Amino acid sequence: MAHLFDYIDGLDAGRIDGKAIPIISSPVPTMICVDGQGGLAQAGFDLAFDDFVASTRLLGLSIFLQKNTMLCGSLGTYALRLAEAGLVTFAASNGSPLLAGSGSSKPVFCTNPMAFSAPQEGAPPLLIDQSSSATAYVNVRSAAERGDDIPPGWAIDKDGNPTTDARAALTGTLLAFGGSRGANIALMVDVLAAGLTGANWSLDAPSFVEGDRNPGTGLFVLAIDPSLIEPDFPIRMAAQIKRLSSEYGVYIPGMSKALTRQRTEREGIHIDETMIARLQAMAR
Numbered sequence: 099m100a101h102l103f104d105y106i107d108g109l110d111a112g113r114i115d116g117k118a119i120p121i122i123s124s125p126v127p128t129m130i131c132v133d134g135q136g137g138l139a140q141a142g143f144d145l146a147f148d149d150f151v152a153s154t155r156l157l158g159l160s161i162f163l164q165k166n167t168m169l170c171g172s173l174g175t176y177a178l179r180l181a182e183a184g185l186v187t188f189a190a191s192n193g194s195p196l197l198a199g200s201g202s203s204k205p206v207f208c209t210n211p212m213a214f215s216a217p218q219e220g221a222p223p224l225l226i227d228q229s230s231s232a233t234a235y236v237n238v239r240s241a242a243e244r245g246d247d248i249p250p251g252w253a254i255d256k257d258g259n260p261t262t263d264a265r266a267a268l269t270g271t272l273l274a275f276g277g278s279r280g281a282n283i284a285l286m287v288d289v290l291a292a293g294l295t296g297a298n299w300s301l302d303a304p305s306f307v308e309g310d311r312n313p314g315t316g317l318f319v320l321a322i323d324p325s326l327i328e329p330d331f332p333i334r335m336a337a338q339i340k341r342l343s344s345e346y347g348v349y350i351p352g353m354s355k356a357l358t359r360q361r362t363e364r365e366g367i368h369i370d371e372t373m374i375a376r377l378q379a380m381a382r
Contacts, residue, residue, distance in 0.1 A: 099367075099369055099370075099373055100236040100239070100240065101169075101171050101172075101236065103373075103376065104169075104306060104307060105138070105168070106380060107307070108168060108306065111308075111309065111310050112310035112311075113168065113304075113306065113309065113310060113311060113312055113313070114136070114137060114138060114168045114312065115135065115136040115137050115312070116137070117137075118134060118135040118136050118137025118138075118141070119135060119137075120132050120133065120134050120135055120137065120141055120142035120145055120146075120164075121133040121135060122142070122145060122146050122149075124149075124153075127153060127156075127157055128153065128157055128159065128160050128161060129160070129161050129163060130146050130149060130150050130153065130160065130161070130162050130163070131163045131164075131295075132145075132146055132162070132163070132164040132165070133164075133165055133166050134164055134165065134166045134167030134168075135166060136166060136167070136312040136314075137167060137168070138167060138168050139164060139167040139168060139169065139170035139171070139191070139315075139317055140170070140171065141167075142164050142167065143162070143164065143176060143317070143319075146162060147179065150162050150180075150319075150321065151180065151183050151185065151321070154180075154185055154321040154322070154323050155323050155325075158322065158323055158326050158327070159320065159321065159322045159323065160320075160321050161318070161319065161320050161321075162317070162318070162319040162320075162321070163294060163295040163296075163316070163317075163318060164295060164297075164316060164317040165295040165296045165297035165298075165314065165315075165316045166297065166312070166314050167297075167312070167313075167314070167315060167316075167317070168306065168312060168313060168315070169191070169193045169194075169208075169306050169313060169315055170191045170315075170317050172227070173189055173190075173191050173211045173212070173213040173227055174213045174215070174225055174226075174227030174352075174355070176189050176213065176317070176319060177189045177213040177214060177215035177225065177227070177319070178215050178223060178225050178352075180215065180319070180321050181215035181216055181217045181223035181224075181225070182217070182223060184217050184323070184324075184325065184332070185217070185321045185322060185323055185324075186215070186216045186217070186321070186322045186323075186324050186331075187213070187214065187215045187216075187319065187320065187321050187322070188212070188213070188214050188319070188320045189212065189213040189214075189317070189318065189319045189320075190210070190211070190212050190213075190286075190287040190290045190291045190317075190318045190319075191210070191211055191287070191291050191315065191316065191317045191318070192207070192208050192210050192287060192288050192291040192292050192297065192298075192299075192300045192303070192315050192316055193208030193209065193210070193300060193303060193306060193313060193315045194208055194300065194303040194304065194305050194306050194313050194315075195207060195208060195300050195301055195303065196208050196209055196231070196235055196271070196272050197209055197210065197230065197231045197271065197272045197273070197274060197281075197284055197300075198254070198271045198272070198273060198274065198281070199274075199281050199284070199285065200274070200277070200278040200281035200282060200285075201278075203254060203258035203271060204271065205271045205272070206300065206301050207230065207281070207284040207285065207287075207288055207300045207301075208284075208300045208303070208315070209229035209230060209231040209234060209235055209272065209284075210229065210230040210231075210283070210284040210287035210288060210291070210300065211227065211228060211229045211230065211234075211287070212226075212227075212228060212230070212283070212287060213225070213226065213227040213228075214226040214227075215352070216324075216331075216335055217324075217331075217332045217335065218332050218335035218336040218339055219332040219333045219335070219336040220336055221336055221339070222352060222353065222356030223352060224335065224339060224350065224351065224352050225351055225352030225355060225356075226351045226352065227351070227352075228275075229275075230274055230275065230280050230281070230283045230284035230287060231252075231272045231273065231274055231275065231280070231284075232251055232252045232253075232272065232273050232274065232275045232280070233248075233252050233272070235272065238252065238253060238264050238267050238268060238272065239264075239268060241264035242264035242265045242267070242268050245264075246264060247262045247263065247264065248261075248262055248263075248264045248267060249262065250262055251273060252267065252272065252273060253266075253267030253270055253271060253272050253273055254267075254270050254271050254273065255267065255269070255270040256269045256270045257270075258270075258271075288300050290318040291315070291316040291317060291318045292315070292316045294316075294318060295316035295317065295318060296316070297314055297315050297316025297317075298313065298314040298315060298316070300315075303315050
């Protein structure tokens, strides 16, 4: 919901072309390439989804490469859809600069998230969805709107000093998780999502919250059909996840999100009253 307003504002300001028609091509059978034409990242993925799944099942693996779009939103949803189709998936996406590189105090990468998902028999897919930054940008922005502090290690201010002031963080720079290791992963994501796709490097991507220029960012998705090499993969996954969780106390990513999805199907989506008021004002 926090990103919904970014999309609405982007449409109003011209950062998103609401009439964009993605251009889809396939230079080789294992690659689907999409030029989003300045629209939403979800649109190109939706249009290519069936062909992407079909080519993966036929050839064993396929790569989806998209450029020239608004930020992808929740990256995990892309990986999850493919896992629900029985595929093992790794996804990466970039965006406008928010994150300092290793040894730098200036933003050169976006939060550059990665997502991984794998199917399991009789249970929701494993889903790992995390940013290269210590936290997601929307968490810092939400804290600033509430007037709350943020934990140490999340950001530095505009002068390069560590800060727990969320408002100072918004005018400063986010920090990578794990120091140089997280920054290195952000760099790898930029290579996959921008370098391979032909999208803007994060450093060159216009702001996704200001101005009238589309960020022109990229999305990289690798899908693998495990049934061609290990037909019992979903069964083995379920047994391994159960063992890790019940016998070793390992937290399994994706399970809580699956329970939340099930609850919202029954009860609907619970939205903060401030967001509802903002939506109502936009509708008027």
